[in-house]
Amino acid sequence: MKRFVLPGVAASVVVAVSLGTAGSASAQSAFQCEPGETYIMNVMVSGHPYWVPVYQGFKQAAEAMGCETVFSGTPDYDITKQIASFEQDLVKAPAGILLHPMQSDPFIEPINRAIENGVEIVTFAADSPKSNRTAYITSDNVAEATFAAEEIVAQVGESGQYAVLENPGQSNHDLRVTALIDYMEANYPDMELVGRQATNQDSNAAYRATASILQANPELDALWIPEAGSAEGAVAAVLEADADVLIMHADVTPTTLEHIKAGNIHMALNPNQGMQGFMGFMTAFLAAHPDMIDPFNDYQISGYNPMQIPFIDNGFAVITQENADAFDLNAYMEGRDPS
Structure with missing residues (x-):
């Protein structure tokens, strides 16, 4: 299978591996959630099969770090209903939300308000670039x-x-x-x-x-x-x-x-959906734990979260007759917990 990945994703993977294999036990222990620490993935048209591998990647990263996850959103293709579901997620006071915004501008105010109230937001697959979201994960x-x-x-x-x-x-x-x-x-x-x-x-x-x-x-x-x-x-x-x-x-x-x-x-x-979800969780976790990052810039003076990644490329795969079987969702989900 051919894969097309730009340097952004390579850099992000190197960062993730470097952090995950830090030499000291204290550095490793920092990548653990507190009991009950929860991260939510919010989408529109929640029954669409696209989200399934993304959420599996999201859960895989979370489970490795002892974190809890929730899949959320609206079954409808309706921006008002998705924003309402996002507002309901905020009531649960999660540490962070991985968000696929149906439209960019209507989510600016809800995203910014969430961050002001202590809930970190990362977008994936679609973006709200004028908001204060801390990272964006997508294919190029x-x-x-x-x-x-x-x-x-x-x-x-x-x-x-x-x-x-x-x-x-x-x-x-x-x-x-x-x-x-x-x-x-x-x-x-x-x-x-x-x-x-x-x-x-x-x-x-x-x-x-x-x-x-x-x-x-x-x-x-x-x-x-x-x-x-x-x-x-x-x-x-x-x-x-x-x-x-x-x-x-x-x-x-x-x-x-x-x-x-x-x-x-x-x-x-x-798009490489599993990577999208995995890196989506990692960036949401880091956004919620900015004390782990000291990026050598003016973030302390400016007062912004040092976990700022404008764009991570999760790459994409080309599906043809020859490799189509590798993209069978039922086969992928065998033995996996869908919830």
Whole structure:
């Protein structure tokens, strides 16, 4: 399996290993929670399979340090409901929260207020960059988009038609789409963008949007989708139209995995979810224990938490027919506690 990891993740792993293998017993004992010390992972659309490996990585790190974890969020794709679930989490007074904000700006005030009240916040997969969150863990969305653009051109040629589906307002999805379009315009001007429709992770909306794009553009060569939910609907429309369209998307679900195995989807670019959760917990723990860090800067004068990491790249994997079995969620969860 090919893995694409930028230096940010390598550096973060080195830091984690160095801290975890410090020579003295006193340094090691610092990486332990107090009895009852709890960390929460909060998401939107809580039933989505994407969160499962992330939470497993989150729990793995927590259990190694004697910490307690809670999985939280809302089953709905609704920013108001996610913020309400976040507010309920704060009532429990956790040490930290690993948060996937559905939208960035509505979470600025809740995040900042949480930190002011002593609950540290780390974001993952999507960000609220204008907030005071202490760290952001994600795959490099520009690298994903660049890889997707180059693969599309490698398969269909430097002249053709492509379309994108999108999910406006979610930072990582926005970047996956805009970066691919910008890259195509800069490097392959003969690749024509003929369709761009918002489907908001709704497979039914994606089915309708893709059918409409195909009807208007019967010579469509490729389709790029920033998440897997919309890819489920898009592939159904392509198959129904019996169209020869190369489909690529980010993330993966059991449904799209089966389509990859069948050859209906060319490939998926999937963030390394377990690493995302593991590093998410580690950064939340360090944010809640800033006395462990002395970074040789002005944090004592400025009065901010010294645990500040603007971006950690957890890398991404390329899923194809050849390695699809390695991404079987049921096989991954065998023998694991899902709660």
